[in-house]
Amino acid sequence: LIADEDGELCEVFGVWQLKKFMGREYMGIVRSTFIISPDGDILKSWDKVRVKGHVNEVLEALQSL
Structure with a gap:
């Protein structure tokens, strides 16, 4: 879990996107998960x-590394 008060990381990771809900369009954060190596490389991502069931997918991916 990362706090991103200024939105810089949202831009870097591409999770600040146009969203649609009940006929309304707005900019928001797309719920995403990233496995990041100690070197900063993205090893796996889900958007x-x-x-x-998501936690099980992430756990399986971590165990396969």
Whole structure:
């Protein structure tokens, strides 16, 4: 979990995007998960994450590294 008060990381990771909800369009953060190596490389990413079952997917990916 990373705090990003100024939105800089949202821009870098591409998670600040146009969203649509109930016919309304607005800019917001797309729920995403990243596995980042100690060197800063993105090893795995998921976007538009659905909570149900997601933790198991991430755990499996971590265990396979």
